[in-house]
Structure formats: structure tokens, C-alpha cells
Amino acid sequence: MRIITKPSISPLRTYVRCYSSYRIAAKNNFRAIAKFIDIQSLDYDRRANNKNLYTFSVHTHVHGHISKNEMVKLYNDKMVKHPTGRKIYDKLMGLAPLDRCPFCGIGRVKTLDHYLPETKFPTFSVLPYNLVASCRDCNIGKSTHFASTQNTQTIHPYYDDYTHEQWLYAKVLESIPVSIEFYVNPPSHWDQVDKDRVQEHFKSYELAERFSIEASNALADLREEFILYKSSPSIIQKELKKKAKVYESRYKNSFETAMYQALYKSQWYCNGGYA
Numbered sequence: 033m034r035i036i037t038k039p040s041i042s043p044l045r046t047y048v049r050c051y052s053s054y055r056i057a058a059k060n061n062f063r064a065i066a067k068f069i070d071i072q073s074l075d076y077d078r079r080a081n082n083k084n085l086y087t088f089s090v091h092t093h094v095h096g097h098i099s100k101n102e103m104v105k106l107y108n109d110k111m112v113k114h115p116t117g118r119k120i121y122d123k124l125m126g127l128a129p130l131d132r133c134p135f136c137g138i139g140r141v142k143t144l145d146h147y148l149p150e151t152k153f154p155t156f157s158v159l160p161y162n163l164v165a166s167c168r169d170c171n172i173g174k175s176t177h178f179a180s181t182q183n184t185q186t187i188h189p190y191y192d193d194y195t196h197e198q199w200l201y202a203k204v205l206e207s208i209p210v211s212i213e214f215y216v217n218p219p220s221h222w223d224q225v226d227k228d229r230v231q232e233h234f235k236s237y238e239l240a241e242r243f244s245i246e247a248s249n250a251l252a253d254l255r256e257e258f259i260l261y262k263s264s265p266s267i268i269q270k271e272l273k274k275k276a277k278v279y280e281s282r283y284k285n286s287f288e289t290a291m292y293q294a295l296y297k298s299q300w301y302c303n304g305g306y307a
């Protein structure tokens with residue numbers, strides 16, 4: 033749930049670079065649809081800006097000419113593995129600030145994710161706008177899932193900025209050991225599409241479970257700290273509030289922001305629930 037600046041790499045140049053090391057016959061085949069790819073790339077950009085990527089239809093051939101398998105092979109052989117395309121691949125991976133996965137905000141970037149899956153939308157198999165740095169969990173979890181309605185589209189880190197207002201929250205479960213439950217509560221003035229989309233994103237990437245595991249680790253550390261320093265409830269509350277503010281100033285919708293807010297607001301936790 034972090035934004036990434038959209039790549040400035042030319043879609044057409046990327047496509048040409050990828051097919052340019054093929055032998056002459058294959059090269060001519062790919063060249064024949066270069067104009068079409070270019071037009072479709074502009075269309076992708078326009079629809080993504082209007083939150084309408086879901087309106088593209090699933091297809092098996094590009095411009096009735098190049099098959100899905102050939103486009104998947106183009107990506108695997110010429111972008112992932114071939115040095116010329118690999119430069120672009122690495123550049124796209126490097127766009128994620130601090131190497132952090134934009135879909136979850138917790139994993140490290142390890143791969144590129146096709147926002148519209150290449151096996152369903154082969155036209156966009158090497159389109160830079162469709163390739164987003166991702167951690168393995170987000171990439172594998174999403175697999176070939178794609179939305180068929182506007183409200184069920186997950187967040188696209190190049191186009192959808194939901195970072196200005198808080199929509200991720202947490203509550204303390206007063207149990208032994210203490211645990212944290214995360215939930216989505218978008219601002220009431222948002223339109224329904226945006227409300228549904230953040231909810232869908234949270235669900236699709238299984239963020240409730242994944243954040244809860246991250247929180248358990250952080251809670252174990254806090255427990256040691258408070259016991260070691262024999263901290264009083266008021267000191268504990270002050271410390272937690274400070275941490276919440278620091279995280280909030282960086283990322284309003286990180287699991288840390290939601291977690292520390294919930295912790296400092298819990299009298300039960302500050303009064304010894306942490307132990």
C-alpha cells in the first residue's frame with residue numbers, strides 16, 4: 033500500500049528491445065504488431081488513470097497474430113533472462129522505494145508482478161506500466177487473479193494513490209498473549225468505488241493475517257522492553273503514542289501506524305496487558 037512513481041521507460045522501445053534479439057522471421061512477426069502494442073499501451077495508461085483497467089477483455093492472441101504463449105515467452109526469455117531486457121526489468125524493480133513491496137508494505141521486493149496477468153492479457157506482457165515490483169508473497173498470492181468490476185480492482189501502485197488519508201486500523205485483542213486485529217475503515221466521504229477497492233486489496237493480499245503475524249513479533253519485543261525497564265503505564269502510553277506519530281508521519285496506512293495507535297489507546301494493554 034505504497035505508491036511508486038510510474039516508470040518513464042517508453043512502452044514501444046521496451047517492446048522493440050525485447051523482440052530485437054530474435055531471429056529474422058520471429059522478429060518480423062513481433063514487428064508487425066508493434067504499432068498495435070503502442071496504441072494499446074496508451075489505452076492502458078488512459079484506462080488506468082480512470083480506474084477502468086477492468087474493462088480490458090481477456091484474450092488469447094495479440095491483434096489476432098501473436099499467441100499468448102509467444103508473448104509469455106517474450107517476457108520470460110527476453111525480459112527476465114536476456115541482458116538487454118533484463119536492464120529494464122532491474123530498473124522497474126529498483127523503482128520501489130527502500131526495496132519495499134508496494135502491495136503490502138512489509139515484504140522485500142523480489143520480482144515483478146503483472147498487474148493484469150500476462151496469461152489473460154498477453155498484450156501487456158512487457159508493458160512497463162503493467163509491471164510492478166513485488167514481494168514473493170504478494171506475487172504468488174495474487175497469481176492470475178484479475179478484477180471484472182471497477183469496485184474489485186486492487187490498488188495499482190503507479191496509478192492509485194490512497195495514501196493521504198487513513199483507512200487501515202487495528203484493535204487490541206485482550207487475550208494472553210495479546211494480539212492485534214487489523215481492519216479497513218475508509219473515510220466516510222470517499223466514493224463507494226474507492227472504499228471497496230481498499231477493502232478488496234486488503235482481502236486479496238491477505239493483509240489481516242500477514243499484518244497480525246508481523247504485529248506478534250513487534251509485541252514480543254515490546255513486552256521484553258517494558259519488563260526490562262519496569263516502565264510505568266503512563267510512560268508506556270507516552271512511548272507508544274510517540275511511535276504511532278512517527279509511523280503515521282511516514283505512512284498513514286502501515287501496519288505499524290495502526291498497531292501503535294491501537295496499543296496506546298488500550299488502557300488494558302498499557303496497564304500490564306503487554307505481559
Ligand SMILES: [Zn+2]
Binds near residue numbers: 134136
Ligand atoms: Zn508484498
